[in-house]
Amino acid sequence: MIAAVEVNDEYRVELRTDRKLTDYTPDEAEKLADELCDAASEARRKHATDMRIEYIGRAFEHGFDQDEGDAA
Numbered sequence: 227m228i229a230a231v232e233v234n235d236e237y238r239v240e241l242r243t244d245r246k247l248t249d250y251t252p253d254e255a256e257k258l259a260d261e262l263c264d265a266a267s268e269a270r271r272k273h274a275t276d277m278r279i280e281y282i283g284r285a286f287e288h289g290f291d292q293d294e295g296d297a298a
Contacts, residue, residue: 228254231261237273239265 228250230242239262250258 229258231258231265233265233269233272237269237276239269 228244228248230240232240234240241262
C-alpha cells in the first residue's frame with residue numbers, strides 16, 4: 227500500500243503516505259483519486275447525518291407541549 231485514505235472524527239479526509247514525495251503510475255493516481263472522492267463523499271454523508279441528528283435533538287430539547295384546550 228502506497229497511501230491510505232480515511233475520514234476522521236472532524237469529517238476531514240486523511241491521506242497517509244509512506245513518503246512525502248510520491249510518484250504514481252497513471253492507474254495508481256486514478257485509483258487514489260477515486261479513493262479520495264469516495265472518502266470526501268463519506269465525510270459529507272457522515273457530517274450531514276450527524277448534523278441532522280443534532281438538529282432533531284435540539285428540536286426536541288426546545289420543543290414544548292400544547293394542551294388541546296389551547297389550540298385555536
